[in-house]
Amino acid sequence: MKYIKEFRDPKLAQKMLNDIWHNTKKDITIMEVCGTHTMSILKNGIRDLLPPNINLISGPGCPVCVTPQWYIDTAIALSERDNVIITTFGDMIKVPGKSSSLKLEMALGRDIRIVISPLDALEMAKQNPKKEVVFLGIGFETTAPIIALSIYKAKNENIKNFSILQSIKTMPNVMKEVVKDPQVNIDGFLCPGHVSAIIGVKPFEFLSEELNTPAVIAGFEYCDIIAAIYYLVDMANKEKYEVKNIYNRIVKYEGNEKATAMMNKVFVLSNSEWRGLGNIKDTGFKMKEAYKNYDVKSKIDIKIIPSPIPKDCLCGEILKGIKKPTQCKLFSKVCNPSNPIGACMISQEGTCGAYYKYKIR
Amino acid sequence: MKYIKEFRDPKLAQKMLNDIWHNTKKDITIMEVCGTHTMSILKNGIRDLLPPNINLISGPGCPVCVTPQWYIDTAIALSERDNVIITTFGDMIKVPGKSSSLKLEMALGRDIRIVISPLDALEMAKQNPKKEVVFLGIGFETTAPIIALSIYKAKNENIKNFSILQSIKTMPNVMKEVVKDPQVNIDGFLCPGHVSAIIGVKPFEFLSEELNTPAVIAGFEYCDIIAAIYYLVDMANKEKYEVKNIYNRIVKYEGNEKATAMMNKVFVLSNSEWRGLGNIKDTGFKMKEAYKNYDVKSKIDIKIIPSPIPKDCLCGEILKGIKKPTQCKLFSKVCNPSNPIGACMISQEGTCGAYYKYKIR
Amino acid sequence: MEIITLSHGSGGKTTHKLIENLFYKNFKNDILLQKNDSSILQKMNGKVAVTTDSFVIKPIFFLGGDIGKLSICGTINDLAVSGAKPMYITVGFIIEEGLEIGILEKIVMSMAKMAKQANVKVIAGDTKVVEKGSVDKIFINTTGIGLIEDRQLYLCANNIQEGDKVIISGSLGDHGMCIMSQREELGLDANIKSDCNLLNTLIKDILNTSKNIRIMRDPTRGGLATTLNEIIAHSNRSIVLNEKDIFIKEEVMSMCQMLGFDPLYVANEGKVVVIVSKDDANKVLDTMRGDPLGKNATIIGEIIDDNKNRVYLKTDIGGTRILNMHDGELLPRIC
Amino acid sequence: MEIITLSHGSGGKTTHKLIENLFYKNFKNDILLQKNDSSILQKMNGKVAVTTDSFVIKPIFFLGGDIGKLSICGTINDLAVSGAKPMYITVGFIIEEGLEIGILEKIVMSMAKMAKQANVKVIAGDTKVVEKGSVDKIFINTTGIGLIEDRQLYLCANNIQEGDKVIISGSLGDHGMCIMSQREELGLDANIKSDCNLLNTLIKDILNTSKNIRIMRDPTRGGLATTLNEIIAHSNRSIVLNEKDIFIKEEVMSMCQMLGFDPLYVANEGKVVVIVSKDDANKVLDTMRGDPLGKNATIIGEIIDDNKNRVYLKTDIGGTRILNMHDGELLPRIC
Amino acid sequence: MCIAVPAQVIKVTENKALVNFGGVNIKVDTSLVDVLNIGDYILLHAGCAIEKLNKKEAQKTLELFEHILKDE
Amino acid sequence: MCIAVPAQVIKVTENKALVNFGGVNIKVDTSLVDVLNIGDYILLHAGCAIEKLNKKEAQKTLELFEHILKDE
Ligand code: SF4
Ligand code: SF4
Ligand SMILES: [Mg+2]
Ligand SMILES: [Mg+2]
Ligand SMILES: [Mg+2]
Ligand SMILES: [Mg+2]
Ligand SMILES: [Mg+2]
Ligand SMILES: [Mg+2]
Ligand SMILES: [Mg+2]
Ligand SMILES: [Mg+2]
Ligand SMILES: [Mg+2]
């Protein structure tokens, strides 16, 4: 595995960790805003290896976590139509709606299929011309260009039975929202590496420039992550605030221009509802006029019933790093992976899910 | 079970059998032309109980036996169409076509359903408006009015996705054909009780009047059948030729006029192909002009490939009573109920099937 | 409405919860609760009888039973007719996702009840859940282990002798026609109860009554005619049955007549056919009639020595019919 | 192309023909050929181990095996890890009408080959055929019976002591990722061979090497992590594994990474995990490495006494992760 | 050639009747026979009443049989 | 938040490439990246190449790490 193993070097990790222990003089709170970073931190047991005054918190970086409940309910309502095939990433399958989940609906015989790409869903639409193939469009900027591409191709190839239930989100503005909350207190950001691969470095520069918070764009192997922490501690100590890119092998300053062009061809920024955070300006996408036929809502008249946040669920504060899962009354006993209440419990990258799985207390 | 048990009286049967033994002076050949009579004779072991100079032979009285192979092949070809549901009496399921059977096609996933009435098939058409429900219309005059009724109702209720693959046969003319064959030598007929229930006594009077052959219309319990033989022996002895009706509880001289009216409303006499006997004039039915939309052939363009009689199969001669199954080279070894070659082996009432099942040699 | 999902078969927590809350709760016994990959039995003092069957019945609930009851009775009966004392049973479930857990629970409770009644321990189990459409609701495999305490006992077709009597414990065709009457599409409405039942006690009493039991069988799939053909195929003798002595309930007979079936080929699930020496036949008959499950027992025939391996039926009027082994499934017919 | 039809399951002639020509022919042995409702085994001198499993794998043929091989190996392995000598197996087939007989034959031959290799007799069987669509091609239940010859032997989680070593016989995740690689809709092409194999010889050698084997398991559904959690749940101790000692083949790891799986939770079908006293660990490891199926065996962890019933994983960089029992089936993920 | 059984009418509605044959109830179409009354017997084939049973004639046939039996 | 892996290009066709990631081959859409050559590495996410991997920059990062390791 080239470009993976090279970034796994126990000796290097040890050295950086030593330096971090040595250099960390004050309490430092670092937020990672990418679920895959969260997972890697947990899988490698990095939290254990850091000095106690470094506090790692997980932001709203799991696309499944931040999808509101009505979205699931809408997907379920769509799946109940005879002529609809729902296609989705496996991640969405277990997410609980108001009274069901796609998994339960599958068990009851609805035509719901797991795909690993929206392009596979498009292929399925071609093969099932009598069915409306609806793809559950969730994700951040990493996934957005691919969903855009599938829509673009559908239009180009004149495929009319393909559409998206749209809930794509964008990263920078929600990070802004999180940091602006007076309760929130973050000393450094671990920026999402794969989002950055698409949008580049610039969209994160407000962190250092406007908010005086250092940030590092990093990859996902343990050396990448530990190095990021190393640099964040270093910048915090030196009170030198910049957005440092140590994932240059993938992330260009300007990002992937072809991918952003595709994204912008099909989508335009819009408000978006985040589970636990509410409706936030310019943190999502909607289809441009030319592509609006590929929005399932333009084709199928489905009533969307806004969903209240489950009572006692602290998802919102957990996503902002204000609370920890263990502070939630429901955690573990009532809310667990077999019976997730909030979305943070659904995915292994969801903060509550990770806390549960790895028995963090 | 009233009107069944009363016609099962061992003492009476014994008495009649004694009389038959006593009265049978010469060799007498009796043909039963109803498979259900054949079955009852075999089930009750009546053959054993008759004097050796009475020879019972089975005529073309099993509607499955006499259906040509191309009919099965056509049904199979229809079943291969996605939008077709084939409905059929269970009897047809195992009948071999050229290279398959409905049973094998079911196993391969075709939508083929067993019904006990053509009216159930019509019901199925109502419940599956997007499918063409084809009923395999086989049978004699007993079944014909019911099939006619289903067509009449379909037209009346404006049901457009129901049709018949038609191969209904009528009895009297084929009996005439059989008796006219110079090789055939029959001294008495056991007339089909349930066909007579519909068409009455008159259509069989040619037997006594034109052909000097006595005939008895009888029911299906063993006393009915033994009594019929008793009277046939008696008439043969007395050289007194008439058509005697001892099934008066069911068979009226004029038959069931409502049923024949229904039959004649929908059908008109036509030539018909009999497996083993060939095409015979006025031995079948076709739809009248007003109902021709209910003939599947008018709706679906299916090529009918006439089927040759399987080589070495003696079905034709067996149906005429000229040969016995045991004279067929294929009998038992090659041709048996698991692998029937000719149609006589398919149904338990088929002469070969019965010979096989009851190990008659 | 709680339903079974693929998680219940994935071997993880949900599976364990199901096992604890449903299977262990209902089947609990020392051996099952070892919770190991294999269950360990203490030494068995005698020969061991083993049998396996899968149950795929539709509908899963029917008058007189359900797939669970059937899966236990069927296997216990197969052990019992072999002369074994049923001791242990293993259970393998294959479940379609989407099945209501309440339905599974009913089935499991019904199994537990039968196992308890037969004093048999469910010692091992397995649960697989398959995708919707990959199975029809639920299939159950049971494997039974029994102990043959009497070292002399060996029931086998070779023991059969001329003059031996054939006894059947009651009416024929009840199970098969019960199931047929519940096939909605046929539109037939009859109050036919399946005979599905445990025969182990009846059979124990039979074995205690006579040392001259030649062979026993439960005439399930294929009915009495097929079972007798199987028995006689392994011997050199034939069987003659008397039609008049064979008891078929009126509604079972009616259903058969309407659909063109022969009740001698229809499945039973709570009947035993016994072949016993001529001399002991009446004694055995008396014992059988003393048990509710054998109260309609009759001697229906005897063994003759004609070297033909045939099953003959003497009809009511003295004719003879040969009952061959049937071939293929029973289909409702109109002619 | 000959296919299976409902007749093959109806218990009549076609069934008997299938049994004679396919099952008896391939599985033949003295006990099976008793052809009775139950098969009679001679007395078993020792404790008896029993296990049951149903196999519902899709696809039915895969690189390194097929459903038939798997159904024999899986059950024999469950007997073997319990310290039993696998002796007998029963087989229950549930077949969808329309299956090619040639496919069934391949499966049966594969089963017969494995049974022969393990010196195990197939002693009883059952075949059910269900309507098209009522099952997905073929399901197989096997129930295994083994003999525990060593009267002292009782492998059980209670035996586990602090300092005991955990050994795994080879690479992890091969079976699960082989199956995943054959799911066409994912479009992934990898040359991953299932590890599906018989472990009885390897395990016999292990038991002959050390009297201090605490417990063994084959980490199938749920993978190593789930199996270790099951083991430790019944003790009062914890397990610490060392990530660096766990062997996962590159392509298996790659497949896991692409689909978001953790290989420690992926099924194996030819691996055994052994918990053995510290002192005997190296001896056992040597024995294992002497067998082709154990050539990659390594000591991957040890038992600690922290009263927590946990499975810990020490990561490459010295961090600690808790491996919980997984919950629910593995679904391919993109995030 | 056609399985048909005598069943007793237990309920009559327009063009339909519920009939009983030895303990088995089935709804049949009665379009092909004359007016039915409860207690009548019909001949049932393929889901239809295809004829009414004539009880008197049945009796006469039985008497005819009786006659044969008694006959010397 | 998105599983993505670096995979090596082994075959290129119009808008598609066959790539290998540690022994697993998969066909990916390449519409979103510039011209690819055999031997190039791409970042694979959800069936698409979403970026090319810059081997030189990777080397530079490793050198930076090397530097930290050697440091002091
Ligand atoms: S534990 Fe559950 S309920 Fe509590 S914050 Fe997390 S997801 Fe919400
Ligand atoms: S035995 Fe078979 S081949 Fe011969 S006549 Fe009869 S049906 Fe035809
Ligand atoms: Mg749908
Ligand atoms: Mg069709
Ligand atoms: Mg059995
Ligand atoms: Mg059985
Ligand atoms: Mg049995
Ligand atoms: Mg199991
Ligand atoms: Mg097992
Ligand atoms: Mg197992
Ligand atoms: Mg196991």
Ligand SMILES: [Mg+2]
């Ligand atoms: Mg069986």
